[in-house]
Amino acid sequence: MSLTSRVFGLFTTTENSASNPDAPSSTSQSQAAVTAGDHAFQTAGSMSSRVQTAPAYDEEEEEPRPPYLHAMLAGGTGGTCGDMLMHSLDTVKTRQQGDPTFPPKYHSMTSSYATIYRQEGLMRGLYGGVTPALWGSFPGTVIFFGMYEFTKRKMIDAGITPDLAYLSGGFFADLAASVVYVPSEVLKTRLQLQGRFNNPHFSSGYNYRGTTDALRTIIRQEGFSALFYGYKATILRDLPFSALQFAFYEREHQMAIDWMGSRDIGLGLEILTAATAGGMAGVITCPMDVVKTRVQTQKNPETTTTGPPKPPCEPASTKETPRHHQHHSSPPSSSLRAHSRYISHSSPSTSVPPPGTPRLDxxxxxxxxxxxxxxxxxxxxxxxxxxxxxxxxxxxxxMLVLYQYLLKQLDSYQNMGETSPL
Structure with missing residues (x-):
């Protein structure tokens, strides 16, 4: 080995020993640093993955509470749109329930719909009574949703279980709104059962020219209290219906939120939860609806008949006989009172009604x-x-899908108004 190589090796060894006096220790420290870095990287990665996979919905998060005005406006708009959209089908239901003749004229839903449309038309037939329905729908649903939100929140804040709060909220909300919608319900059902003016295809016992004529005639001949006729039957139908509808809806909506992991459950689940809740409540309360329809559409004992002339097979009552014919024999007043509460005046000229047609006197x-x-x-x-x-x-x-949609829109408008500069 040359002198130059030895000198170079001497200086190289010295520099290495000076720069790294404890090589094994330095190696272990570097390995420890690498291990610590890897652990920190893995920890950060696991934390980020947790953040990414964590659900946006917290089960302990409090249920949103929109302002009362927002709930009332959204509910009133949604309820009115739903009522107007399905009014024709409600007319078919009223005809099926209100005609007690045996066998009934209106059988299945589709054939009844086609028969009414063919014989009486769309607006005078299927959409008869739509004006009083509109009168009662918007103010009634505005009152309903305001009272529902108020009752539900008060009961939940008092420590009552949510399911019972939803059930009671729907019950008391419908009770408060019934004062508004029951008079419109009386007008609506009578006009739906009557159909067109001078209807030759169906005899209901009523023959009003329109909504205003029906209102004036009822008040003049039956008194103002007749607008609340069947009030008990109506609330005995609507109170359990509304209670069940909102109890089903709130529970199904909460199940959908838990399943999706977010309060935004999508349009499909919004429609499904709302439609099934209303459908189940409607089927369960159908017997109450049948009684309510027949009580509200039957003739009252003291009223005079405003309908068209009765068929020849049916004897005219004393109230419809002219004065110069009153010397003829007439049935006793008690018998007249007993037979003047028929739902329909199409029964034959016997004192015994057809089989299957109850007298709801x-x-x-x-x-x-x-x-x-x-x-x-x-x-x-x-x-x-x-x-x-x-x-x-x-x-x-x-109603409920529009209610949720409008609540979101009103909330976004309110937030935009608060954040926008003056």
Whole structure:
């Protein structure tokens, strides 16, 4: 080895030993640093993965509470749109439930729909009574949603279980709104059952020229209290319906939120939860709806007949006989009173009604249920259940989906107003 190589090797060894006096220690420290770095990287990666996979919805998160005004406007708009959309199907249901003739003229939902449209048209037939329906729909649903949100929040804040709060909220909300919508319901059902003016295809016992004429005639001949006729039967139908509808909806909506992991469950699940809730509540309360329809559409004892001339097979009552013919024999007043509460005036000229047509000469809800069961059986309770189930499903779906959508829009508008500069 040359002298130059030895000198170079001497300086190289010295520099290495000076720069790295403890080589094994330095190696272990570097390995420890690498290990610590890898551990830190893995920890950070696992944390980031947790953040990415964590659901956006927290189960402990409090249910959103929109302002009362937003809930009332959104509910009123959604409810009115749903009622107007399904009014024609509600007319079919009213005809099926309100015609007690045996065999009934209106059978299945599709054939009844086609028959009414062919014989009476769209606006005077299927959409008869739409004006009073509009009168009662918007103010009634505005009151309903305001009272529902108020009752639900108060009960939940008091420590009551949410399911019971939803059930009670729907019950009390419908009770508050009934003062507004029951008079419109009386006008609507009578005009739906009547159909067109001077209807030659169906005799209902009524013959109003329109909504205003119906209102004036009822008040003049039956008194203002007649607008609340069947009030008990109406609330005994609507209170359990609204309670069940919103209890089903809130529970199904919460299940959809838990399943999706977010409060934004999508349009499909919004429609599904709302429609099934309304449909199940509508089918369950169909017997109450049958009694309510017949009580509100039957003729009252003291009223004069405003309908068209009766068929020749039916004897005219004393009230329709001219004065110069009153010397003829007439039935006793008690018999007249007993036979003046028919739902329809198309019965034959005998004192015994056709089989299967109960005389609901009572305003008692439970007596009406009993009478229908005795003459028609369980099938009488569920007369018109097909149209009612479809109607309540679509109406509920339309109302609640629009309700949720409008709440989001009103909330976004409010946030934009708060953040935008003056």
């Amino acid at each position: 009572t305003s008692s809800f439970f007596t009406g249920l009993k009478m229908i069961y005795q003459t028609e059986g369980v099938a009488g309770w569920f007369r018109g259940v097909g149209p009612r189930g479809v109607w309540t499903s679509i109406q509920s779906g339309t």
